[in-house]
Amino acid sequence: MHPSSPLQLPFSLRIINQSINPLITLSVQEEGTEAEACVGYVDWKGKPAVRGKHGGMLAASFVLAVEIMENMAYLANASNLVTYLAGFMHFSLSRSATTVTNFMATAFLLALLGGFLSDAFFTAYHIYLISALLEFLGLVILAVQAKTASLKPPPGEEAAGGKTVILFAGLYLTALGVGGIKGSLAPHGGEQFDESTARGHKARSTFFNYFIFCLASGGLLAVTFVVWVEDNKGWQWGFGISTITILLSIPVFLAGSPLYRNKVPTGSPVTTIAKVLLAAISSRRGNFQSARNAVVDLEQSSPAKESKESEVRGPGEELKWLNRAAEGRPLHRALLCAAHEVEDVKVVLKLLPIFLSTIMLSCCLAQLSTFSVQQAATMDTRVGGLKVPPASLPVFPVIFIMALVPLYDHAIVPLARRATGSDTGITHLQRIGMGLALSVVAMAVAAAVEMKRKRVALRVGEGFKGPLPITFFWVAFQYLFLGSADLFTLAGLLEFFFSEAPARMRSLATSLSWASLAMGYYLSSALVSMVNRVTTTSSGGVGRKGWLSGGSLNRYHLDRFYWLMCVLSALNLANFVFWATRYRYRSGQKQ
Structure with missing residues (x-):
């Protein structure tokens, strides 16, 4: 659901979750051509955003x-x-x-x-x-x-x-x-x-x-x-x-x-980060291809895919320990991770040292x-x-x-x-x-x-x-x-x-x-x-202030x-x- 006017506040909206987002994305793709529609974006009425008309x-x-x-x-x-x-x-x-x-x-x-x-x-x-x-x-x-x-x-x-x-x-x-x-x-x-x-x-x-x-x-x-x-x-x-x-x-x-x-919106990024980290820690090593087949369904329903290439190839070589989240055998189906989810979490982890600095x-x-x-x-x-x-x-x-x-x-x-x-x-x-x-x-x-x-x-x-x-x-x-x-x-x-x-x-x-x-x-x-x-001292009844x-x-x-x-x-x-x-x-x- 989307607001019908700019004055309508999101309190009247139902929370947009991952089960709804794919429908919105499909709507964007159906109502606009590949050249015109901004896939993954909508205007204030909830209709597909169009290049040249929206943004800039x-x-x-x-x-x-x-x-x-x-x-x-x-x-x-x-x-x-x-x-x-x-x-x-x-x-x-x-x-x-x-x-x-x-x-x-x-x-x-x-x-x-x-x-x-x-x-x-x-x-x-x-x-x-x-x-x-x-x-x-x-x-x-x-x-x-x-x-x-x-x-x-x-x-x-x-x-x-x-x-x-x-x-x-x-x-x-x-x-x-x-x-x-x-x-x-x-x-x-x-x-x-x-x-x-x-x-x-x-x-x-x-x-x-x-x-x-x-x-x-x-x-x-x-x-x-x-x-x-x-x-x-x-x-x-x-x-x-x-x-x-x-x-x-x-x-x-x-x-x-x-x-x-x-x-x-595409669902909680914190949930994705937690899922990948938990899967990487708890997953048992297994055959990459068999694990890959298990996550195909997840990737097919993924909204607003960021890179089509990431849906075909496996996880990259950086932070390889996280690859187990996609390549290993998860303890539960809820921990199944797509390759692009693993790569997203890798990017976030690489940003943290810059943030801390x-x-x-x-x-x-x-x-x-x-x-x-x-x-x-x-x-x-x-x-x-x-x-x-x-x-x-x-x-x-x-x-x-x-x-x-x-x-x-x-x-x-x-x-x-x-x-x-x-x-x-x-x-x-x-x-x-x-x-x-x-x-x-x-x-x-x-x-x-x-x-x-x-x-x-x-x-x-x-x-x-x-x-x-x-x-x-x-x-x-x-x-x-x-x-x-x-x-x-x-x-x-x-x-x-x-x-x-x-x-x-x-x-x-x-x-x-x-x-x-x-x-x-x-x-x-x-x-x-x-x-x-550290700089406050006290000796023999005589103290020095910090x-x-x-x-x-x-x-x-x-x-x-x-x-x-x-x-x-x-x-x-x-x-x-x-x-x-x-x-x-x-x-x-x-x-």
Whole structure:
């Protein structure tokens, strides 16, 4: 069943499972010719998508517009939320920081759920609509609480009881919506391009570049205009702007409905992965041909087959231990695996080392919303007669990204294409590697800047009141380097996971890009705790506090922590190079 109008929500749908998907695929093949129909794709009415009519950059442009609105609504609150929690909910600074970190990490981690549902049961089109409504409801709760005095604690009293229930209900309903959007919007845009042509590959690469541009554009509006409103007009207005923005994104998204082509869900990719792994572990060795005959029926009914060749030949030579899933004798018929299922799981396993190599960069990025803001808060933040809020510091990397994306896509990439012969100019892994290398430089710069800031603090003495006589533009350098690293790595990751993952697992694989950010935030919290534990000493009744503890940032050894991050980032870069040089693209890119 398919919705009859773009306003009809997928709650009215029966869950699309593997028994229904083959019928949809056959319908696509029957109603369109081989030259016209996009096999495995339908329009918003559930009819076969047609090449030339559905998809393309015009359809993807609606996704780009929505990304500006979506990221503005999310980042406007995430970037300044610690101020609201400390100033209006009266949380301690440490609890406020932990709450913000957990909120952001959970939102990004829930992108995996959004990606999973987009691949397994619903289209990415429907997941966006559901998620936008969930985020809208969460923001409504937060806006009402910020507006209503009785729902906030009295001055000097920390929020507790029902007030915290309302707060966390709003926060995590918002996080659920954000996660669903992150897991569905980028894959939905990527699906609009025909990957069978070089032109389609180039257009898709441009889309992912401008997806980052639009993400940065939304961030620019968030950390300037909305943060100013929150600080000067009240948080109810800040939450209200975010609420209206995410609500308006829904009709903007729906306006592109006649142009979209939507990938038909093909069942749970997690089930396929688990089945292949279990079959490979438990299967007894047997005759390949006899086992092959047993899975022919499965392959004949497989929806939206990705490669006809994979249905004829057996599993490949990489990760040979998984071949037992197709070649061995399974303990039960339910564990019968087709060759293309085994190959799909191999691809996913090969992506995991790349994914794990990017978590350290995300850990570095986490410092921009914690220690870097605290550094700037001790410094002179005046620009002429204007005093810049520390929460607006991300404006530096955002503006840099917005300037770099068009230059990269329209100047650097064409030159690189002529030099390398690759449709994307610079390969996905090269882009990711550039980002990781920049993160090493960024942490070295951050350490040097903190050493300079502490020298100024020591010179003026502890009794000095007011901001230190050093401009916050010094801190902007680490924002620029880390912002550049984020641009190269996130754009490269999104396109890498999308293009390399099996078609039936693309949304879930693309969500790994956001999950990396979540893991980085969690790692950052764990690393800070570990560093403090290791560097805290006590001997003869005289204790020495850890590097990152104390009542004043000037007593911290933040520079040492940044040097540690620089060393860990360098080791991580070496680990990435090890895996990247051994990776073989399935999408035909040159190394």
